[in-house]
Amino acid sequence: MSDALDLGTKPTEAKVNNAPKGGKGSKGAKGNKGGGANYNINLVNAKDGEVVTRFPPEPSGYLHIGHAKAALLNQYFAQAYHGKLIIRFDDTNPSKEKMEFQDAILEDLELLGIKGDVVTYSSDYFQQMYDYCIQLIKDGKAYADDTPVEQMRYERTEGIASHRRERTVEENLTVFQAMTDATEEGLKNCIRAKISMTTPNKALRDPVIYRCNLTPHHRTGNKWKVYPTYDFCCPIVDSVEGVTHALRTIEYRDRNAQYEWMLKALGLRKVYIWDFSRISFVKTLLSKRKLQWFVDQKLVTGWDDPRFPTVRGVRRRGMTIEGLRTFILGQGPSKNILNFDWSLIWATNKKVIDPVAPRHVAVIKQNVVKINIEGGPAESYTEEKPKHKKNPDVGIKKIVYSSEIYIDQDDAQTFKEDEEVTLMDWGNAIMKTIHKDGDTVTGIDAVLNLEGDFRKTEKKVTWLAATDEATPAVLVDFDYLITKEKLAETDDVADFVNPHTEFKTPALADLNVREMKEGDIIQFERKGYYRLDTPYSEGSPAVFFTIPDGKVVQKYGAKK
Structure with missing residues (x-):
């Protein structure tokens, strides 16, 4: 496995084809020979040792598998070019964010083998972003607007300029100070970038870049009453922190022009963007707002509910970290939008667990059938057997043998009298008498036939000794x-x-x-x-x- 592909994976993990290889003067990842995920995306101006990527989650929920893909790909290319990965918490909305979510995200990233070279916070740059907002206002590129939210949404959709768009610089600065002080007048306003109201790209129709919020921030407390929006914050902090390539999901594509406008308007260093498709599954929610609704309605046990697509949820369901990583890396940084069936990722997981999962026995309790075995042991006894017939390293287990055993009703329904059946991990038995109540089998009398040939029986069934050990x-x-x-x-x-x-x-x-x-x-x-x-x-x-x-x-x- 190349250094570029070594993301903390175990040697048994499936290797992703076409691992990108950074090299001196490299203009992109090489590869895509022999099929598999294509990592040959040719990151613009990517230089070995100088690439800086970032994963910027908002601490407003738990990490889900969509986030996991973004985190893994950003780490992948940072390592491919021997560069740096920044984990940055986009903590600009105190109404939604909690320290609980922040800590959980870091824990889940660590489980995935993802550790940033540095962990930062957007809140570390609140003063800089505030100053940049003032700069935009002074340059005539931003204005204060008290248009009601619904009307503003309508005007943006229809391309109608706000009646506040031509406020003077002095008036805008005065209102921004009122917002900063959270006065009655200030709370009615927001700050909007002055880009265009006629462009077909609605993301450029004077987006909001600052708004008031009186909720105490989980890191800065009550210091601030105004906060930048994600669309204003992200390009600024990316540039300030030295990010060279922002890899993010394709739903941001219409906002790429907005991202670039912010950097140009503020005279900041250019950051290159690469869009990749988000990972999504049928009948599955990835919206944190909608997932939070299920939590609030108590329709699930919490963010680690096994029905949730969070990293903790799928792990609680039985997804291994190795299986999750292998599946995500196998998709690569493609732009193709796919809505996966869950069977695909679970099939990947099976390849991980099947060689090492111990084999055990369970029978369904409802209408369980007891078989009385003539020739069985006079007293129950225990033997040790391998937990996994193909992998002795898994260890040994205890099997109880008794003259009375339980089998599933579904199995009993298929038996015929005088039929010879193989009892797995024991031997053959002949079903002599089958007792029924209507269609339900209520009991079976059988005769043990250990000399019987299991290769000649049609049915091989699991069973459980009918003892207190069940x-x-x-x-x-x-x-x-x-x-x-x-x-x-x-x-x-x-x-x-x-x-x-x-x-x-x-x-x-x-x-x-x-x-x-x-x-x-x-x-x-x-x-x-x-x-x-x-x-x-x-x-x-x-x-x-x-x-x-x-x-x-x-x-x-x-x-x-």
Whole structure:
């Protein structure tokens, strides 16, 4: 693996083809031979050792997989050119931001193997940005406006100039001071860049660059009553901090001209922009505002809910860091807009967990079938067996053998009397008598036949000794939180809430479950992969979350 590709990944991770290679005088990443993600994007004026990228999250929510892609790609190219990555918190809106989110973002980035060469804050530059706003006003390139929000939105849409657009410099400075002091008059105003009201690009129609906010800031307290908008802050701080290349998602494309205008109007150093497609999935919310709504409505357990696309949410569902990184890097910095099915990323994750996930047994508790086995042991006993038949390094587990065993009702329904069936990890047994109540199997009498040939049986079934060691468990599956394939920005999320998204199935699991820790990933044979969310304790079942495997079309994990 080249230095350019070594992002803290483990050697077992899938290597992304076409790793960009920085070199003296390099004008871009080379590669794209043999398929895979194309990293040959030719960053303009990218020089080895001089490239500086940045990842600027707002601390207004937890890191989701869309953010993870942006962070990974910015780190990727910083390392490809032996440059520098800045992690900068865009903390310019105190109404939404919390220290809790800031700390969580740093923790999640570290889990992803992302550590900036420096961590900075937009709030470190409040005074500079304030001074730059005054400069724009004095240069006649910004003005104070007290037009009501809805009217201003209408005028921008229709290309109608504000009646305040021709205020004098002196009047604008006076109003900006009133905003700074948060006077009654000041609170009615905002500052807008004076660009154009007739351009087809609506992002250039005199955007707001400063507004009042009386909410105390989580870092600066009550020092400021006026704050820059993201569109004003971002280009300034990028330039001031030495960023050479701003890699950001393609929905900002219409605002690139605005970004460049700000730098030119203030006489600041140029920063090159590269747009890449955001990562999105069907029936999945990536808007922090909409995710916050679910949290506020208590429709989820929090930002780490397994139905959430946050890094913490997908990890709680069973996504590994290695699987997540491999999938994201596999998409590369392409501009192509794709709406992925979740099965793709879960299939990538399966490749990570399948070789190392211990194999265990669980049977569904509802209508569980007891088989009385003639020739079985007079008393139950325990043997040690490999947890993974193909990987002895995974360790050993205990299997209890008894003359009474449990099997799933679904399996019992398929049996015929006198049929020979293989009991996995034990041997064959002949189903002599099948007892039923209507269509439900209520019990089976069988005869153990260890001399039988498992290669000749049609059915191989999992089973569990019907002893006190059978451990109560709950298997939890999930569906999408929303019913619409893709929500529009104007959609009210409340109109598309899926009323049933969590499905709990009581089960009995083997005794090894009692020793498992939260976060353990296993496979219940013939059922699928699971992550232990709540360990077993006396009187409380172990709670397992299903981990989709990508084999079938998923509804965020729940099988159709």
